[in-house]
Amino acid sequence: MFRSAPKPSHSTSSTVFGPGSGVAARALDVRKVYGEGDATVAALDGVSIDFAAGVFTAVMGPSGSGKSTLMHCMAALDTVSAGHVFIGDLELAGLGDKQLTKLRRDKIGFIFQAYNLVPTLTAQENIELPLSIAGRKPDRQWFDTVIDTVGLRDRLGHRPNQLSGGQQQRVACARALVTRPDVVFADEPTGNLDSAAGAEVLAFLRRSVDDHRQTVIMVTHDPVAASYTDRVVFLADGKVVDELRNPTAADVLEEMKVLSARSIAGTATGS
């Protein structure tokens, strides 16, 4: 129902909105350099991008283009070499470990490709974990909503090793959403799943955006996965190179072809 949420911008580096005007997360001229001396790699090379609240965004690009790095920097799991990252109004630079921990706990949800769950805890305990470590009681109604959206009610008492990979990822999604974070980051959440299981996870993320106005940013290599989103951002060599709105799988595939051709051409001309 929120599918037609306001689209922030059409430019590739959308900085027209200031923080607080519907932007859930923002990167401003972010650079991330690994290594020293000759061996330096600029994993992010001046990325500026806004992620509007209530929008499902896909981040795509060839392997090594900096997608994971961008996720990590945005999600306060890593520091940037230069530039600024905002979650809502809050700039991450200069925050201490305590504030970062609180931020991750309250404002950010994260879904990894695998190993998302604590093996000693049941599905329910895993889902409630971010709340219970904060000493908060889950909002019953929201918890029920999340559980129903994930469709795992009969599996709540199971431990992760008793769940399938797809079920585990759905539990991870529920866990990421249970705190109603400002933004959920997901790094290839369907990378380890077959298409059916992947579809369940994607449908769930889609619904959380549609029904509950969550903000989700997802890295993926799969055009079909990307087609679930409202917006696709393309990265190459640590830079934002293009983006699509309301993409279909075919659009994405087409764009990927164009980009890869451009990249090959670029390589050929030695630029």
Place this chain on the structure above:
Amino acid sequence: MFKVTWHNLIARKVRLALSAFAIVLGVAFVAGSFIFTDALGGAFDGIVKGTTADVEVLPEGAGQADSFGTDARTIPAPLVEELRQLSEAEKVVGTDQVQGVFVISKEGELIGGNGPPGLAFNYNEMTAITGDPILTVADGELPSTRDQVALDVDTATKAGYDIGDEVTLVTPGDPPTMKAELTGLVRFGSEGGLVGATLTIFDDQVIKDLFFEGKDVYTNISLTAAEGVSQVQLRDAVKEVLPQGLEALTGDDFAADQQEIIGTILGFINTFLLVFAAVALIVGTFLIINTFSILVAQRSRELALLRAMGASKKQVNRAVLTEALVVSLVGSTVGLGMGYLLAIGLRALFGFIGLDLGAADMPVELRTVLLSYAVGVIVTLVAAYLPARRASRIAPVQAMRDDVALPETSLRRRFLVGAVMVAVGVALMVTGFAGSGGRGLLLIGLGMLSILIGVALMAPMLGRPIVQALGVVYRRLFGTVGNLATENTLRNPRRTAATSSALMIGLTLVALMSILGQSAKVSTDKAIEESLTAELIVSNATGQFFSTAYADSIRELDGVDSVTAFRQAGAKLANSQVFLQAVEPESLGSALQLPVDGGSLEAFDDQSVFVSSTRAKSSDLAVGDSVKLTFPAGPTEFDVAGIFPVGGAVAGDFLLTLEGLERSGIKPEDSLLFITKKPGADEAVVRSQIEEVLADNPTVTLKNQQEFADEQKDLINRVLYIIYALLGLAVIIAILGITNTLALSVIERTREVGLLRAIGVSRWQLRRMVGLESIAISVLGALLGVVMGIAFGIAMQRAIADQGIDVLSIPWLQLGIFVVLAALAGVLAALLPARRAAKLNVLEAITTE
């Protein structure tokens, strides 16, 4: 394959350092025990050799005497002149040696005294078999008048005396204390120091006047052989002219005899220490097994990969064992070094109870080195073999899977094996209690060990409900963090059990000792309360004998009704050492009630003895039998006049009369005085009168029944503290084992830790989680240990009830404190692993393989 092993060793520095740690500690204990006893032996050797001349002339049999109870026999001094006529002798000197002369420091404290002897002799120019003079004057001059003495340098330093100061001495003669001017300092010839003994040097005539009633006698005569004369030749020449009742021994024989006596004592200390080394090693073995199990479990995937690439079972096995070998060699080497440090620590510990080794060498014998390596390597290889065998059973196909589980023997089978071991252990203990002597003790020890290992095997199942119960508390108090900690503790029951079992063993022994100690104390109280009728007691806190002059003076006091003196001595009955007490039969009744099992006190005179019920049983003695006790001066026959039960106020195997003891050639020195006051006399007045008599001597003090009981209990406490200190090392190893396991677990769970941090678990919460886990492990070990300790304590107390510890008393509060201390130790054990977990970089932790 070797390359893979080598690579592993380098790549896993931290984990290997942790596993080597367990080896280091175990080996250190073994090496430390041996180095320390060798040092002790060396120091005593030095004293013996440094005080023995080429030939020693003594009263017959005196050379084999132990130092317990002073031989009253002497040698007429003119013999020295006679021996000087021998052409084989270059030098002949007479020595008057007196035991029990102690120096009181400037602050009024007794120097030494708690075990090591306080020796006094006349200065002479004897040369020892080492070729050194027995004494050299280090500073000042030798004493020449009645109120002058010289002291050895160490004693003077400890007591804070300088030349010219007035020194206070406690003597076994009359008067019992004296003051003298310090005229000089002497240095003992041997390098090992005096092992805590103190030396007081008197003028030749003065020592005769003070301690030998002015008679011109010596306690022994030392001869130095002339050029080219051997010890044997000199001895034979001396024998020619020696009167009846004296014997001549070559220096080597004399020293060997002395060393044999010392050797038995040292052997006892060594065995004592090695028992603790064994405990430490068993605890260490648990840790090594555990560490290697964890290491192999963590690497099971990699090992499976090797198998998938075509490595044979044998090769995988060998890879793990080679790794263990390298680790054990490194661990043993470091352990040996640590053992050296530990020996220095033991020196300090024993110095505490007066066994002062000074700057004695800490010799690292080849035997110590070989044994350390043997123990370290063998234990490690055995410990690594079990997980290695399991690792080699990993099917190659498992390499493809994410979570490789090692094939584990089921917990139920372990439980059954454990139950069988407990049953065997109980059987061994029962047999041991029925038997006697060293064999009985060995069986009891083995039985305990078997039960402990059995319980350790059962621990994964036994521990579960305990951890779950703890989990309920954790969840209530700490919410989710508590829940995580509980689940972590439960997730690997074998690991948790093995880690806490190490602590269990240490705490079992600590609890056992505390129960036995407490029972001994309560039994002492009961014995004193039930049998002691004397109101006041004079005793020496250090256990040294004191002059009979005190009893004589106290008897003269107005308010005193009776004084009953007790004396002590050692003797031999057949081949066993027995402990004797002596008392005046007339006044015995006023001091205490001696219940008599058989015979009667009427018939108690200098020809008769009373025998304790246990000794009567073990040596098969009955009233009317005759018994031959061998003293330094020779054997003396006694009739058994009666039997007294053990556990009353009279300890020891035999009770003699004072005359009976003197008849046997033992110098009269008292060990205890029991005093009753006249009816109507004011206790406070009597006390102050007696205290005045004892005023100069800080070690001989007056007590009432309560204070006397406290003094006895203090003795028990002191023994307990030494045992606790030694067991403490095993407990420390166990606690470091918890650190070890937690650190390995944290490494193993790096990704999980990263995940927790990523979803908002704070560093502090993470630390708390690891801390709670650690507390759960240590409390589990402590609880199991205390329960086992109580069981063993009850069994042991029942078994030795007829040896004086007839009341069972369990110090519940103390046991509770042990558990709380264990929990605190758990907090300490968690510090480093928790820090490591908290400091992990979140991103690196998540992306770790």
